[in-house]
Amino acid sequence: MTTYSIHVVEYATAPDNPIGAFLNGKYNAGVCPILFGFIVIRGEGIVALVDAGFDWELHDKKHTSGLTVDKWESPAKVLQSLGIAPADVTHVLPTHAHFDHLGGLRYFPNAHFYMQERELSDWVWRMSLDSRFRWLTSFVDSADILECIDLARKGRFTLLKGRSDNVLPGIDLVPAFDTHTAGSQYVVVRNSARTQADSWILAGDLVYQFENLDGGDAEKPFYLPIGAASGSAFNLVMTTHEMIEAAGGDRTRVIPVHESRLAERFPSATSEYGLKVIELCLGDGHESVLPSVEARAAAASNR
Numbered sequence: 001m002t003t004y005s006i007h008v009v010e011y012a013t014a015p016d017n018p019i020g021a022f023l024n025g026k027y028n029a030g031v032c033p034i035l036f037g038f039i040v041i042r043g044e045g046i047v048a049l050v051d052a053g054f055d056w057e058l059h060d061k062k063h064t065s066g067l068t069v070d071k072w073e074s075p076a077k078v079l080q081s082l083g084i085a086p087a088d089v090t091h092v093l094p095t096h097a098h099f100d101h102l103g104g105l106r107y108f109p110n111a112h113f114y115m116q117e118r119e120l121s122d123w124v125w126r127m128s129l130d131s132r133f134r135w136l137t138s139f140v141d142s143a144d145i146l147e148c149i150d151l152a153r154k155g156r157f158t159l160l161k162g163r164s165d166n167v168l169p170g171i172d173l174v175p176a177f178d179t180h181t182a183g184s185q186y187v188v189v190r191n192s193a194r195t196q197a198d199s200w201i202l203a204g205d206l207v208y209q210f211e212n213l214d215g216g217d218a219e220k221p222f223y224l225p226i227g228a229a230s231g232s233a234f235n236l237v238m239t240t241h242e243m244i245e246a247a248g249g250d251r252t253r254v255i256p257v258h259e260s261r262l263a264e265r266f267p268s269a270t271s272e273y274g275l276k277v278i279e280l281c282l283g284d285g286h287e288s289v290l291p292s293v294e295a296r297a298a299a300a301s302n303r
């Protein structure tokens with residue numbers, strides 16, 4: 001019995017990114033494309049997103065200076081290419097508060113949010129420091145932090161104190177403190193009768209590329225931490241091990257959401273926006289969304 005269908009939904013691409021940001025120490029390895037996306041978990045009346053995307057029109061552009069974002073489309077719109085309206089989203093599980101993971105929280109009027117308390121409080125503390133410490137607030141939009149506090153005040157944002165199992169049936173949130181950010185978390189979906197078998201690990205930015213999981217050495221794999229982190233490379237290595245263990249040792253079940261090659265590893269379709277929808281798995285009785293994504297894209301191109 002497989003409970004949930006899981007899809008990676010791309011809402012923007014960035015063509016030229018320094019590989020050193022993704023693979024620690026690879027300073028002269030050139031550039032590579034990355035995907036900007038969020039993940040949809042659907043089943044049992046739940047439509048949960050892992051991360052919320054960002055609003056390119058609203059957000060403070062200083063956080064993306066130097067980043068060439070291509071083909072951005074509103075996360076609310078790309079979600080509709082799967083037949084899901086923004087109001088249908090029941091839960092959002094932000095892995096961390098960087099603008100491209102949290103900035104879309106305004107799109108989902110009925111969702112309840114779950115993030116680590118340490119992630120939010122640490123950003124507030126960093127924002128209070130003087131300008132010499134401004135590197136510590138890279139990639140966070142203070143307007144998003146204020147929005148989280150407002151949602152908490154309204155009873156729509158739960159701040160977790162550490163590991164929280166079964167936040168939703170068979171879905172666990174696991175902290176990875178002092179790694180990519182102070183209070184990052186990853187999502188474990190135990191997709192088969194809520195046991196450890198058939199688990200998917202939705203890793204946020206704890207890994208960026210497949211090489212973080214195997215060092216690019218399939219024969220003798222090793223854990224290669226990401227480059228872009230304000231916490232510890234040591235903690236990133238230990239978290240990578242923990243995530244692979246949670247996936248029963250299967251590295252392909254640990255999903256780096258920025259990895260553009262996910263579309264080669266799993267079945268995928270290109271939406272009417274020229275962006276990918278990637279099908280990680282289907283719940284029992286669920287049909288693939290890929291044919292309807294392609295049909296909508298074909299109809300749009302004939303208009």
Ligand SMILES: [Zn+2]
Pocket residue numbers: 096098139180205
């Ligand atoms: Zn990040």
